[in-house]
Amino acid sequence: MTEAYIFDAVRTPRGKGKKDGSLHQATPVWLLSTLLRALQQRNSLDTSLVDDLVLGCVTPVGEQGADIARTAILDSGWDQRVAGVTLSRFCASGLEAVNQAAQRIGSGMEDMIVAGGVESMSRWPMGSDGGAWVMDPRINSGTAFVPQGISADLIASLEGFSRNDLDAYASESHRRAAQAQAEGRFDKSIVPVKDLNGLLMLGRDETVRAGTTPETLAKLMPSFEMMGTMGFDATALDKYTTIEKVTHSHHAGNSSGIVDGAALILLGSKEAGLKAGLKPRARVRMCSVIGSEPTIMLTGPTPACQKALNKLGMTPGDIDLWEINEAFATVPMKTARDLGVSLDRVNVNGGAIALGHPLGATGAIILGTALDELERSGKATALATLCIGAGMGIATIIERV
Numbered sequence: 001m002t003e004a005y006i007f008d009a010v011r012t013p014r015g016k017g018k019k020d021g022s023l024h025q026a027t028p029v030w031l032l033s034t035l036l037r038a039l040q041q042r043n044s045l046d047t048s049l050v051d052d053l054v055l056g057c058v059t060p061v062g063e064q065g066a067d068i069a070r071t072a073i074l075d076s077g078w079d080q081r082v083a084g085v086t087l088s089r090f091c092a093s094g095l096e097a098v099n100q101a102a103q104r105i106g107s108g109m110e111d112m113i114v115a116g117g118v119e120s121m122s123r124w125p126m127g128s129d130g131g132a133w134v135m136d137p138r139i140n141s142g143t144a145f146v147p148q149g150i151s152a153d154l155i156a157s158l159e160g161f162s163r164n165d166l167d168a169y170a171s172e173s174h175r176r177a178a179q180a181q182a183e184g185r186f187d188k189s190i191v192p193v194k195d196l197n198g199l200l201m202l203g204r205d206e207t208v209r210a211g212t213t214p215e216t217l218a219k220l221m222p223s224f225e226m227m228g229t230m231g232f233d234a235t236a237l238d239k240y241t242t243i244e245k246v247t248h249s250h251h252a253g254n255s256s257g258i259v260d261g262a263a264l265i266l267l268g269s270k271e272a273g274l275k276a277g278l279k280p281r282a283r284v285r286m287c288s289v290i291g292s293e294p295t296i297m298l299t300g301p302t303p304a305c306q307k308a309l310n311k312l313g314m315t316p317g318d319i320d321l322w323e324i325n326e327a328f329a330t331v332p333m334k335t336a337r338d339l340g341v342s343l344d345r346v347n348v349n350g351g352a353i354a355l356g357h358p359l360g361a362t363g364a365i366i367l368g369t370a371l372d373e374l375e376r377s378g379k380a381t382a383l384a385t386l387c388i389g390a391g392m393g394i395a396t397i398i399e400r401v
Contacts, residue, residue: 002269004102005280006398008043009368010035010191011263013202014356017121022202023260024122026193028057028064031262032072032118038191039114039266040078048079049276051110053264054101055086056093056117058359061129064120088360089289090389091327093117094263095363095396099287101267102396106284112268112276117360120260126359133390144239144295146232148389149224151297152250152328154236159334163249166329167217169343170254170353173326177350178210185349185376189368207257207356222248223255239295254329259356263364282371285381285397286311292391298331300393301385302338308383308395316341319397320379323366325386326351335385349373362386367396374400 012031015023023031032055040047055069069084089096094117101115132139139145146154156166180186181204192203225248233246266278273280288308292300301324309315316339324332324346336346349369352362363386370382385395 001106002108004105004267004284005270005273005401006265006267006282006284006371007273007278007280008039008266009189009371010038011189011365011368012193012261013190014205014207014259014261014358015202016206017258017260017356019122021122021260022206023193026201026260028068028118028120028123029072029075031120031193032068033076034193035191035262035264036072036076036078039264043266043278045276048081049272050082050112050114052113053082053084054097054113054115055084056088056097056360056363057086058088058090058093058119059124059126059129060086060088062124064118064124068118089392089394091325091357091359092363092386092388092392092394093360094365095367095384095386095394098265098267098364098367099396102284102287105267105269111272114264114266116262116264116364118262119358119360121258121358122260144235146235146295147224147227148297148327149250149255150228150232150236150246151295152330153224153246153248154240154296155298155334156249156330157243157247158240159330161249161330161333164214166249166254167214169329169333170217171212171214173347173350173353174209174212176348177208177354180349181205181208185372188372205355207259208350208354217253220251220253223251224248236295250328250330254353256327256352256357257355259358261356261358261361261365263361263368265364265368280401281375282398282400285399287396289392289394292393294391297389297391298327298387299334300387300391301331301335301395302393304393304395305339305383305385308397312397319381319383320345321348321370321373321382322346323370323382323384325357325362325366326353327357327387329353331387363394367398371398
């Protein structure tokens with residue numbers, strides 16, 4: 001096997017995913033072209049050396065459809081011999097793209113690949129692409145489908161996480177993100193987005209609220225209680241009979257933010273890096289994916305992490321930094337508890353509760369964040385993991401070079 005190295009990681013700032021968000025006027029292709037041009041310029045990259053752009057996008061419709069990866073290559077002025085493919089593994093799409101790129105490089109069949117993801121949630125809302133899992137009554141009923149928010153509340157109920165526990169975690173996410181932002185910890189990877197006239201649209205993550213406290217979050221109403229009364233609680237309780245009711249504790253303040261954003265990671269073999277004059281920053285040690293129970297849905301990170309660690313003969317204690325996507329506060333809380341990992345090592349610069357979750361891009365974003373933090377802190381190993389819709393989990397382990 002050829003080792004796959006990471007040479008660079010870039011991302012846009014994350015903009016509020018509504019019509020008044022700073023990136024609403026930026027098309028998804030524009031976000032990607034901004035990053036592709038930055039990758040080329042930052043690395044004096046001969047783009048003809050790149051084999052493919054592997055891109056995650058959860059809602060590949062409209063402007064995000066028709067293989068947006070290839071469209072972005074052509075729009076950015078890269079060598080036309082660079083191919084492009086778009087994929088979806090729901091919220092893990094950005095990390096899945098990185099993992100597939102690493103595997104293809106590891107096989108020796110390709111030498112250099114750009115991987116990442118994009119999601120413009122202000123322009124193409126989550127669910128715009130439909131899908132049988134949600135829309136086909138036969139599939140819906142047969143798989144005991146419930147919305148993810150119900151799954152999150154179910155996990156919190158089973159684990160005994162109180163509303164105050166979740167709000168305390170969310171407040172800490174904002175505190176850490178605000179500190180990281182103030183100290184410039186994200187600056188190495190962020191590429192500001194400018195409009196056609198060169199005017200700045202957004203230069204920093206837009207949704208961080210430094211003054212967030214459990215007391216301010218306590219004023220928010222639960223987001224998924226009404227869904228539960230429509231019958232989804234009953235569906236969940238039919239499967240999970242050890243509790244009498246689902247307590248609805250998640251809301252907009254302790255769930256991931258809806259945002260626009262994109263991220264790209266440049267990977268290649270050692271030989272390809274030497275040919276391009278690039279210095280490796282990290283190697284991809286292992287990646288894994290698993291399926292998990294689809295009603296509770298969000299418990300996949302634990303077995304995915306265990307699978308990747310076991311392949312390397314490692315334990316959770318061997319990982320210096322953890323990036324566990326904050327789809328909902330209960331996800332990193334449960335994953336860390338399951339693996340025996342202190343929350344002091346988890347999402348040390350905040351997570352998606354504070355910074356937002358641009359679905360197709362998040363996996364690549366958190367891997368880049370982990371790499372930057374390894375270099376800043378002088379640590380060696382990091383693991384990035386996400387829960388995934390329909391019951392799956394993904395994990396990637398990197399080691400700083």
